[in-house]
Amino acid sequence: MNREEVLRDAEEMISAIRDEVYGDPLTNHQRIADMWSAILDVDVRPEEVVLCMIAVKMSRLCRVPDHRDSWTDIAGYAALGGEIADNFFDAVDDMKDKE
Numbered sequence: 001m002n003r004e005e006v007l008r009d010a011e012e013m014i015s016a017i018r019d020e021v022y023g024d025p026l027t028n029h030q031r032i033a034d035m036w037s038a039i040l041d042v043d044v045r046p047e048e049v050v051l052c053m054i055a056v057k058m059s060r061l062c063r064v065p066d067h068r069d070s071w072t073d074i075a076g077y078a079a080l081g082g083e084i085a086d087n088f089f090d091a092v093d094d095m096k097d098k099e
Helices: 003-013 016-022 025-040 046-063 068-098
Strands: none
Touching (some): 003 068, 016 025, 025 046, 025 068, 046 068
């Protein structure tokens, strides 16, 4: 496994095909955040869902450090997290501009 393979696999994992199954990443992670918020009785944001999923993968890597899928998943979640955070802060900036 090399970095290009990990990133290529992650790109395939978070492709438009996956969006067709789960919907766009922000909507999907907002839905997860809403569920976790209800279960945990705390406010959870979509980017926090991504961070928690990365933490799950990191925990698994502590047990099996050469598990390729976990490394690939982390790369994919990092890309989604960047996109989700960027979209969120763009929306916040748009709301501020309207004030």
